[in-house]
Structures are given as structure tokens and as C-alpha cells.
Amino acid sequence: MTELELTTWRRVKTAALLAPSPSFDRRRVSNALASGFMLVSAAIAVSVLTLIVGNVVMSGWPALNLAFFTERPLPPGEVGGGVAPAIVGTLLMVAVGSCIGVPVGVFTAVYLSEYGRGGLAHTVSFVIDLIAGLPSIAVGVFVWAFLVRNVVGQYNGLAGGVALAIVMIPIITRTVEETLRLVPDSLREASLALGIPTWRTILRVVLPTAKAGLVTGVVLSLTRAGGETAPLLLTALGNQFFNLDPRQPMAALSVQIYQYARSPYPDWHAKAWAAALVLITLGAALSAVTRWAIQGRRKFG
């Protein structure tokens, strides 16, 4: 043994003698193992995210060009074209979804936070959670049975928008309600004391104060709706052509990804990745806004 090894050995020996009990070592080891497991869990979650986003960026980027955003899909097997109808369709259907989902979601939140007492409020609050947990494909089946079969008679963009609205409502309600409850009562009281009616107090004092939460809720729901696929597959179906008529089948980016991924053509696979990149980028941009809004909310939280 060298001098250094000898010293080390002596130190280890001393440490062992000084340790309170052998069980303390076991406790330290299990503590280290547990910390290690938690660190690894977090590392797995983060690296899976990195891997997926990395793959989407790497595979999607090369297929992005002007034609991708401006042209319609070419017939199967032909290389080129783009997914413009799907981009337009997604925007249109999300817009329809917002026109229904935002008012219903926000007013439900206002009801729950400002008016809701007793049975109806409890029921609404409970049902909102249930709707949030519905499998989105079941929502699609419902909207198909109601709007596609009974009202319009064929797959159509309007039904797609309605299905998205049902997905959006619970997200908006939950986020907005939470924020409205954070608005201090003193603000409401001050406004009411000035003789301003309740409804103007809500519109001009409470909602503007909760603006950040309102933005958060709406943006979150838009992100969710933009990526929804299953309900659109059963309602809007998809379309290779430009279509602005809500009574006709309509394309959507998410549905296009699904159809392209299942095809045997490499060019369509590349386009599926590119469409995924566009969707994720939109979602990330919106999430950044959300984050910013949440931080704004803390000011009065």
C-alpha cells in the first residue's frame, strides 16, 4: 500500500467507527437510491420531451417550403404540393369552436365564481370536470350522431368546430373561474359602492382584472383544439381541396398528419412531420403567451 492508500484506508476505517450505527448506512443508502430514482424519473420525462420535439424539428424542417403553406395536396404518389387547405381548415374550425366555446366557457366561469350558489353551481362544477375527462372520440361520435347525421346529412366543417367547442369549454371554464376567484372582493365592493350595477362591475372591473387568466384559459383551449384529431376524423373528415363552406367536409392539419402518416409515400411522410412541426410551433408560441400571462396573474394572486 502506498502512503495515500493507507491514509484513505485509515480515514474510511475511522469514519466507520464514528458512524452512529450500521443501520444509519442503510438509511443513507436508501436515501441516496430514492433521490437517484426521482432524479432519473425527472430526467426520463425531460429527455422524452426533448427526443420527440427534436425528432419533429429534424424531420419536419426539410419539408417546409412556400408550397407547403400555399398549395393544396397533390394526388397520391405525386411529389410536391402542400397542406394549405388543412391550415385554413384548422384555423376555421378552431375559430368556430372559439365562437361557441369562449362565450359558454367564460360565462359559465362567471356564473360559478360570481353567482353560483347551491345545487346548480355544484352540478355545473362537477359536470365541467366530467366533460374535461370525456374521451374526445366519444365527443366526436356524439357530434356525428347529432350534427352530421341528423342536421347536415354529410361530414362537415361546422360539426368539426362544434366538436372542438365541446373540448374547449371545460378548459376555459376551469382556468377563468380559478382566476376570477383570485380577484379581491374589495375591488367588487368598491365598484358596487360607487353605485355601479353588478353586471357592469363584472364586465368592467372583475373581468379586466382577471384578463391574464382569461387569456391563459382561451390560449390553452386553442392549443388543445388545434391538435385534436379523433373528433375531427368523425365530423369534418378531411378534404384534399380548398373548402370554406362549413357544410362540406373540411381538412385539418391534425387529420392530415394522420392520413399522411398512414400512407405508403415518403413524400407524404415528410409532409406529416412538417405539419407536426407547424402544429407544435403554433402550440409552443401560444404556450409562451400563456406562461407570460400566468406570471402577470401572480401580481394580484
Added chain:
Amino acid sequence: MGRGDRVFAGVATALAAAVPLLLVAIVLLLMADALPAVQRYGLGFLTNSMWDPVAEKFGAAAYAYGTVVTSALALLIAGPIGVGCALFIAEYAPASVRGLVAFLVDLLATIPSVIYGLWGFFVLAPVMRSGLEPFLKNTFGPLPVVGALFTGPAVGRDLLVAGVILAIMILPTVTAVSREVLRAVPDTQREGMLALGATKWETISKAVLPYARGGIAGALILGLARALGETMAVTMVIGNSSTRIQASLFTPGYTLASAIANQFTEADKAIYFSAIITIALVLLLVACALNILARLLVWSVSRGPGAGSVRA
């Protein structure tokens, strides 16, 4: 109350009341459409695995089996990792890392299902086929009992791959809800344990986790509910070919949700439609039941004893 007040309150109440009505409408409409199949096949719909549209024989047992197996796999993988991740964020991570990790895990939840499917189809499936599945087959295949799970050709589009994709998808749900539950555990629980000289892990395993047990069970059930109803990603990686019930995880199968997505536009007969809508109804009712159970469990922790001294 002035007229403006009455109108405004009326609009808010009406729109809020529309929400429960919507759920009732969904359930009633699906029930009405499911009725023919339910009357014709009864409970056999869920116990029979024969699904033959031509002969008009419909039994969804194989689909239900696929749903149960893939969801159980997902929970088995995402449960420990998700809770570990939540513990890391809530108990271990320094403040500077905490927010970032929480944000990144939440980001995982914003990736659309179809993109998970795309990634699973082109990236995960080939890796599973050539890497993990042959390894599992060689390692566990010869063993008794367990071996049955890893037999047959590794195809990369099967129950196992669907389970792994689902695990990734429910990870953020499990993590986020567990994190909230852990935040609701009063600090006095931790301080008491630490004051006795307990290590960090002893504090967590003996004082924090027992307190949060119900809520974490709730988080797992919410994850399970999400896995059961998940459609697109599963449809893209599960193979959609066999309707036989086989023990092997390498079986290309179906789940209830993927059967709807795959066959909905193909259904050409009234009874075929009715059978598919019955599947949707079953999914909906199971999801509702699981959600109710999970909410009750999570509430029981956040309203538990000592909830008055919650940190947040």
C-alpha cells in the same frame, strides 16, 4: 336588481345550465343509438370476442382486452416515473430547477395525440422492433408464465408499443396531479419527521406519501382514465389487425377507442353503427366513473386534516 343585472345573470345562468344539459344530451343520444346493439347482443357484447360485420356478429371483448392491457401497461410504466417526477419537483429540486422541470413536463401534455402517434409510428416502433422487443423475448421468453407475454414475432406495432406511447402521454397527467397533491401536504408533516432526525427519504416515505396516498391514487386513476380514452396515438401504433385475445404483448391488437376510429367511416349497416356507438358509450361511462372516483380521492387530500396550514 336593475334590468341589466337580470339579463346578465340570466345569460350567465343559462349558459352555465347548458353545460350539464350537454352532458345529458351526449349520454342520451349515445344510449339511443346504442340501443339496437345492446338489445341484440346484451352483455355478450363485452364477453364475446367475435367481431364480424359481414355476419353481423359483434362482440367487443378483444377490443376491451386491448384497452385494459395497454392502459395497465401505461400505468405500470408512468405510475412510478410520474410520482417520482412529482416528488423530484415538489420535494427535491432546488427552486431554480423546479419551475423549469414542471414547465417541461407540462409541455409534454400540450403535444397533440396525433404527433405522439406519428413519433411512435416512425421512431419508437422501429426501435422497439429491432431493439427492446427481441431483448425482452430473449430475456424473459424462456421463463415460465412471464414468458407467455413475450412470444411471437416482434412486429413493433402491438400492445406493448401502444402501452409505452400511452405511458408517455399520461406521464404529465400523473405528474401534475401528484405535484398538486404533494403541495397540499402540510409542512408540519415534514418538519416533524426531519426534527426526529429522519433522512429526506424517510420523511417522504413515512410522513408525506402516507398523507398524500389518496390523492396520488387519484392522480393514477386520472392517468388511467386518460389512457383508456386515448385514440389517435394508439390507433397509429397498435397494429389494428387481430381480434383474438392472446397473452403475448407482441400481438397487434385493437383498443375500444382505436376500433371506433378505424371502423367508424366503414360502418355501412345500422347494426354495425349501433355496435360502434355502444363501444363509445362504454368508453364514456367508464371514463366518467374513473373521473368521479379520482376527483373524490384528490379532494379527500386537499380537504384533509390540517388543510388549513397548506403551503400554497
